[in-house]
Amino acid sequence: MKPVVSLTGASLKFGKRALWEDLDLDIMPGEFFAVLGPNGSGKTSFLKVLLGLQDLHRGQAMLGSRPVERGSSLIGYIPQQKSFAPDTPMRARDLVGLGVDGHRWGLRLSPGKANRKIDQLLELVGATEYAKVPVGQLSGGEQQRLRVAQALATDPQILLCDEPLLSLDLHHQQAVSALINKQCREQNSAVVFVTHEINPIIDYVDRVLYLAGGRFKVGTPEEVMTTEVLSDLYGSHVEVIHANGRIVVVGLPDATTHHHAPTHVLAGEAA
Numbered sequence: 001m002k003p004v005v006s007l008t009g010a011s012l013k014f015g016k017r018a019l020w021e022d023l024d025l026d027i028m029p030g031e032f033f034a035v036l037g038p039n040g041s042g043k044t045s046f047l048k049v050l051l052g053l054q055d056l057h058r059g060q061a062m063l064g065s066r067p068v069e070r071g072s073s074l075i076g077y078i079p080q081q082k083s084f085a086p087d088t089p090m091r092a093r094d095l096v097g098l099g100v101d102g103h104r105w106g107l108r109l110s111p112g113k114a115n116r117k118i119d120q121l122l123e124l125v126g127a128t129e130y131a132k133v134p135v136g137q138l139s140g141g142e143q144q145r146l147r148v149a150q151a152l153a154t155d156p157q158i159l160l161c162d163e164p165l166l167s168l169d170l171h172h173q174q175a176v177s178a179l180i181n182k183q184c185r186e187q188n189s190a191v192v193f194v195t196h197e198i199n200p201i202i203d204y205v206d207r208v209l210y211l212a213g214g215r216f217k218v219g220t221p222e223e224v225m226t227t228e229v230l231s232d233l234y235g236s237h238v239e240v241i242h243a244n245g246r247i248v249v250v251g252l253p254d255a256t257t258h259h260h261a262p263t264h265v266l267a268g269e270a271a
């Protein structure tokens with residue numbers, strides 16, 4: 001089996017600051033790959049490299065047998081959440097329809113088939129009941145489920161997810177991560193899942209790329225999420241506790257956080 005994502009000798013620097021150096025990595029079809037690390041460690045930049053939006057400082061990034069390129073038809077992308085303006089008139093089903101219409105082979109489905117596909121996708125993410133509501137009127141979590149449906153519309157070989165669980169309640173965190181895992185296991189998509197928090201996806205993750213302080217570690221969660229490995233990456237003692245199938249990292253350096261404060265509160269949502 002050939003990798004769908006390959007990085008060779010990859011380094012990314014901004015000015016003198018390296019986010020990572022000499023990264024060699026193959027991600028295989030059907031692999032659930034998590035990218036973890038504190039704020040500012042380079043997780044989103046890693047996705048941008050794969051999206052062809054960020055050049056490497058050194059090394060090579062390939063998707064399948066071709067160098068990364070903008071707009072690759074291999075990729076489905078769930079961006080980090082930004083809310084739609086409250087007066088956005090587009091309906092929920094039209095947003096999902098954008099993914100269906102832009103089919104990877106450039107062939108448009110007939111209107112009937114496209115509508116059926118949109119209905120299936122809406123049902124998949126539990127969004128049927130608000131299919132006709134303008135997206136600007138939906139909560140952050142409801143909007144996020146539509147973005148997942150849109151990203152799955154083309155059955156992508158590589159599904160890039162940038163903090164897709166932010167602003168979802170626990171029930172929908174579980175539903176959305178199970179959905180992404182289903183795409184991975186049943187359609188053999190490679191999933192690259194950026195997150196601050198491994199626990200909601202701990203049952204699904206095959207391997208982890210942990211970025212911190214300009215360094216990285218790649219391996220299974222058992223290999224990477226240990227007191228020794230993370231203390232080494234952070235350059236100070238942190239304690240990794242495994243309890244009830246969850247992983248808790250205690251004693252992160254002061255400037256480090258794994259949790260986002262919400263950047264804004266959407267109309268109609270509690271703070």
Ligand SMILES: Nc1ncnc2c1ncn2[C@@H]1O[C@H](COP(=O)(O)OP(=O)(O)OP(=O)(O)O)[C@@H](O)[C@H]1O
Nearest residue numbers: 014015019037038039040041042043044045046196
């Ligand atoms: N185009 C750029 N030019 C200069 N610096 C950049 C650029 N893009 C990102 N950076 C810096 O690189 C660092 C990593 O940013 P990135 O968004 O990849 O981090 P992240 O791990 O996704 O963070 P967060 O968890 O806060 O979303 C940040 O310090 C950011 O300011």
